[in-house]
Structure formats: structure tokens, C-alpha cells
Amino acid sequence: MITAERKxxxxxxxxxxxxxxxxxxxxxxxxxxxxxxxEKEAEILASELRMKAQADGRELTCEHTAAIRQCEWEYLDxxxxxxxxxxxxxxxxxxxxxxxxxxxxxxTLVLPAVNTNMLGMPQEHAVWLERCGACGDCVxxxxxxxxxxxxxSKSLLNGPCGGSHGGKCEVTGPNNEEIDCAWQLxxxxxxxxxxxxxxxxxxxxxxxxKSNSGGPRKMVREEAKPV
Amino acid sequence: MTDFTPEIIVFACHYCxxxxxxxxxxxxxxxxxxxxxxxxxxxxxxxxxxxxxxxxAGADGVYAAGCMEGECHYLKGNLWARKRxxxxxxxxxxxxxxxxxxxxxxxxxxxxxxxxxxxTEFTERIxxxxxxxxxxxxxxxxxxxxxxxxxxxxxxxxxQRAVPAAExxxxxxxxxxxxxxxxxxxxxxxxxxxxVEEGQAQ
Numbered sequence: 001m002i003t004a005e006r007k008x009x010x011x012x013x014x015x016x017x018x019x020x021x022x023x024x025x026x027x028x029x030x031x032x033x034x035x036x037x038x039e040k041e042a043e044i045l046a047s048e049l050r051m052k053a054q055a056d057g058r059e060l061t062c063e064h065t066a067a068i069r070q071c072e073w074e075y076l077d078x079x080x081x082x083x084x085x086x087x088x089x090x091x092x093x094x095x096x097x098x099x100x101x102x103x104x105x106x107x108t109l110v111l112p113a114v115n116t117n118m119l120g121m122p123q124e125h126a127v128w129l130e131r132c133g134a135c136g137d138c139v140x141x142x143x144x145x146x147x148x149x150x151x152x153s154k155s156l157l158n159g160p161c162g163g164s165h166g167g168k169c170e171v172t173g174p175n176n177e178e179i180d181c182a183w184q185l186x187x188x189x190x191x192x193x194x195x196x197x198x199x200x201x202x203x204x205x206x207x208x209x210k211s212n213s214g215g216p217r218k219m220v221r222e223e224a225k226p227v
Numbered sequence: 228m229t230d231f232t233p234e235i236i237v238f239a240c241h242y243c244x245x246x247x248x249x250x251x252x253x254x255x256x257x258x259x260x261x262x263x264x265x266x267x268x269x270x271x272x273x274x275x276x277x278x279x280x281x282x283x284a285g286a287d288g289v290y291a292a293g294c295m296e297g298e299c300h301y302l303k304g305n306l307w308a309r310k311r312x313x314x315x316x317x318x319x320x321x322x323x324x325x326x327x328x329x330x331x332x333x334x335x336x337x338x339x340x341x342x343x344x345x346x347t348e349f350t351e352r353i354x355x356x357x358x359x360x361x362x363x364x365x366x367x368x369x370x371x372x373x374x375x376x377x378x379x380x381x382x383x384x385x386x387q388r389a390v391p392a393a394e395x396x397x398x399x400x401x402x403x404x405x406x407x408x409x410x411x412x413x414x415x416x417x418x419x420x421x422x423v424e425e426g427q428a429q
Binding site: 040 | 274275276279280282283318321322323324360361
């Protein structure tokens with residue numbers, strides 16, 4: 001799913017500086033599952049903003065709402081009446097939802113309250129790990145189901161590199177935590193599958209035009225379009 | 228600042244702190260008349276928004292009183308509550324409000340004296356901090372907290388899923404707040420398994 005993290009409170013305050021009516025809009029799909037931007041979190045942020053405004057002696061009318069999915073027109077229709085009451089909306093959806101809101105409600109200033117960060121999976125409750133880079137040209141079939149695009153720090157297609165030591169990457173995470181070498185994981189998995197010869201195959205340069213290097217992507221299913 | 232009477236909301240577990248309060252009363256123990264108790268089936272039922280709503284309505288302090296750690300009737304509810312209290316402290320800090328206004332306490336049902344001691348100790352702490360800067364006339368923190376626990380929120384998107392489109396607009400404007408002081412709203416029945424699961428699943 002798509003995961004996101006709430007922006008720092010000060011950054012959100014700066015975004016709505018001078019505004020006296022703000023609606024906090026949650027999304028009940030991906031960002032609700034990752035406990036960042038669902039209705040619960042929207043209600044918490046709205047409460048925080050009201051309290052901060054009151055403590056600072058500012059006028060602020062702030063409520064919350066939530067769409068079942070902010071990235072689909074039909075679900076935005078369901079919150080349109082509430083949105084119409086506010087000149088400014090702080091969206092807690094992923095970047096897709098925020099842009100959908102901004103496009104749907106053109107007269108409303110739609111601002112982001114979260115940073116969308118990855119396509120991740122919940123490894124355990126409250127822990128998410130990046131698993132897909134949406135590169136548009138999946139190689140998982142040759143890599144034992146382990147994505148080298150997002151799980152190798154260098155996105156190498158022919159690994160491992162010289163920075164792999166004891167199964168760990170030479171790069172560390174933002175909190176100095178160790179990262180598993182994706183290509184060690186790939187080798188171990190291929191070996192277990194009896195397909196380790198695949199690691200010797202040279203993979204040519206990837207066609208990144210299918211990723212976001214080729215400009216904004218568009219997908220059309222002609223057979224499914226309404227007649 | 229000691230010349231004001233704080234209003235403190237206590238979220239008390241049915242199995243321990245609430246019984247401890249009962250015991251404190253039975254023992255004729257004295258403690259300040261500053262606390263308003265909201266009974267929960269388990270402190271695991273307590274959510275971040277419940278605490279914020281109480282503070283937003285002007286409560287000078289809020290604390291949760293759950294079972295001793297390792298003794299929760301629902302196994303881990305009090306541990307969830309401790310984490311949520313900690314999270315509220317971070318939210319208050321970023322808002323510029325003293326995080327000491329919220330706290331987590333643990334006690335057993337046999338600890339009547341401890342209940343009175345905690346009420347006294349926390350009241351003194353809040354007197355030291357002074358009134359909640361959000362305090363204003365005409366609001367009732369206890370009622371706000373009770374309404375929050377009862378699940379009264381501003382907009383109910385979930386309702387829209389079950390209601391046919393034609394009835395949606397009517398349904399969206401008809402959620403009612405519980406009657407003021409309605410004890411049923413907040414004192415959820417202790418054997419309500421769904422309520423407890425909700426708290427523990429977070």
C-alpha cells in the first residue's frame with residue numbers, strides 16, 4: 001500500500017498561516033491503514049490545530065472529515081458539501097488523494113498535511129518497509145521475489161557490489177540502522193530455489209522510460225472504458 | 228499558582244482504579260474534589276482523541292488509571308494506554324502546552340489509599356502548572372470527554388457506506404450528542420468485547 005507520514009506540526013502551521021477556516025480531510029484507505037491520515041488522525045490534527053490557535057489567541061474554525069478514498073471522484077462527491085464550507089483544506093491523503101482533491105475542488109486551496117513516502121508493506125504492526133518502486137518493468141521473476149530497485153541502496157540490476165559485507169549493505173539507514181544487502185537476499189533465495197545460475201546472467205540497462213523518467217505515466221484499458 | 232481549583236479528568240479502568248476509588252470512598256479517605264472520573268472497561272479503550280477533547284474543552288489535567296502492569300484484565304490494555312498517553316505528551320509538546328498535564332498511573336482495586344494519593348499528587352502538580360490556557364467559561368471537560376468516549380465525532384464517513392445514496396445527506400446531518408451527563412455514553416459495559424478489541428487492536 002501507499003504509506004505516508006504526517007508533516008511536522010510547525011510545517012503544517014506555516015502552511016495554514018493567516019487562514020481562519022480550515023478543514024482537515026482524512027482518507028480512509030492506505031493512509032488510514034498506516035495510521036497516518038485516516039479519520040482518527042484527521043480528528044486529532046483538527047483538535048490540535050484548534051487548541052494551538054486558541055492558545056495563541058487566534059481565530060480558527062477547524063473541523064475534520066474523511067473520504068473513503070480521496071483518489072476517486074465518486075468518493076470526493078460524498079464530502080463535497082463539507083469541503084464547500086471551507087476555503088482551505090488540509091488533506092491527509094497520499095499525494096494522489098491530495099491532487100485529486102485539488103483538481104476536484106478547484107476553488108478550494110488544498111494543502112498537504114502528510115509526506116507520502118513509499119509503497120510499503122507492514123512487516124509487523126506499526127512497521128512498514130518499502131517493497132516496490134513502481135518502475136513499470138518488474139524484475140521480481142529473476143530475483144527470487146526480492147526487488148533490487150528499492151531494496152538495493154544503489155538499485156543495482158547486477159549485484160551484489162563490493163559494499164556487501166556479511167549480508168549487510170555498506171549504506172545504513174537514517175537512524176544508522178543496518179540494511180540487509182538485497183543481492184545477498186536474492187542470492188540466498190535463488191540458491192534455495194536451485195536457480196542460483198540466474199545470478200550470473202548479465203542484466204542489460206533497464207528501460208527507465210517505463211518508470212517516471214519517461215514523464216507522467218498513463219494507463220488506459222480500452223476494453224474496460226464505458227461505451 | 229495555587230489559588231485555583233483544577234478540573235481533572237480521570238479515565239479509570241473498571242477492574243482496578245474505579246474499584247480503588249470505591250474503596251477510597253469506603254475508607255473515608257480524603258482527596259481533593261478536583262477529579263471527574265470516567266469509567267472505561269479497560270484503559271485500552273482510551274484513545275488519543277479522548278484526551279485531546281478533554282483538554283480542548285478546558286480540562287486542566289487528564290490522567291488514566293489502569294491496572295498494575297502485567298495485571299490487565301484484558302492482558303495489555305494498560306500498556307496500550309501508557310503508549311497513547313506518551314503520544315499525547317508529544318502532541319502537547321509540539322502545541323506548546325505542558326506535557327505534564329497528562330499522565331498514566333497504575334493501581335490495583337485494593338489500592339484505595341493509592342487512589343487518593345494519586346488524586347492529591349496530580350492535583351498539586353496541576354496547581355503548580357496553573358490553569359489550562361484553553362480553559363474558558365461554559366464548557367464542561369467531563370461532558371466533552373464522555374462524548375468523545377461515546378464516539379461522537381464531527382463527521383461520520385462510515386455511516387455513508389451503509390446508507391443508500393438518497394438518504395446519505397439526511398443521515399450526515401443527524402448524528403446526535405448524548406444527553407449531558409449521560410452515564411451510559413461513557414461507562415461502556417465492561418463485558419462489551421468489541422469495545423475492548425477496539426482498544427487493543429490499535
